Amino acid sequence: MIDPMFPGMEFPAGVDPLDYMLQLPVWPPPPGADTIMTTNGPYQVWYVVTAVLCIILPSCFLGLLVYTRLAIAxxxxxxxxxxxxxxxxxxxxxxLGYCMVRWGSGVHQWQITAGELVHQMFWANLGAVVYCPLMFFIKTSILLQYIKLFAPHRSLNRVVWYGAWGTIGACFIAYMTFMF
Incomplete structure (x- = not known):
């Protein structure tokens, strides 16, 4: 059966063309490659290792920061x-990154279906939306610390004071633009 939406492609009779295409591999495999369809790969464990490290280290440093701020200041x-x-x-x-890994992120494109890629891209898109405010808050924190160190009063160092606040405003506008 030939579908008018997909000229040149033939689909089995009685099968929805979209469902059929979502079950196909995302990319044709290279010669001699493993073609077993799976969402689990040998390198996905490194996401978990990296994620655990990237949450334990900031947790320790944030805990130290809170302790010193409350104990001293x-x-x-x-x-x-x-x-x-x-x-x-x-x-x-x-x-969100773990949800991407669950849908086959870190696996060759010829080992996942187009439907799994759609789910993977959904979680990647949500991650991109979270990324913008995340970076804005980190950069704002750094710039506020610069202001505290180098320009605690506007009259002491006008260049740093206006430059940092201008950069905070520019980052806010840029990340809001990127997010939407």
């Missing part, structure tokens, strides 16, 4: 709240 600053927001977003980014 007895209050938290705006940069600290930006870091708390970024920490929550990086945890969600790791969860």
């Amino acid at each position: 007895a209050f938290l600053e705006a940069a600290d709240y930006c870091l708390f927001s970024a920490y929550a977003l990086i945890v969600s980014q790791i969860v």
Whole structure:
């Protein structure tokens, strides 16, 4: 059966062309390649290792920061709240990355179906949406610390003060544009 939406392709009779195409491999395999369809690959374990390290190390440093701020200064600053927001977003980014791995991220394209790739790209798109505010909060925290160190008052170092606030504004506009 030839479908008018896909000229030149023939589909088995009684089969929906879209369902049929979603079951095909994403990419044709190279000669001699393993063609077993799977969403599990030998290198996917490295995502888990990297994700665990990328959450344990920031957790330790954030814990030290909170302890020193509360023990020495007895209050938290705006940069600290930006870091708390970024920490929550990086945890969600790791969860979204794991969802991508579950749908075959890290496996050759000829070993996953087009339907699995659609699910993988869905989670990747959500990860891209989370990435923009994550980077904004991290950069804002760094720039707020620059302001505190190099220009605690606007009159002391106008270039750093206006430059940092201008960069924060530019980052906000850029990341909002990238996100939508």
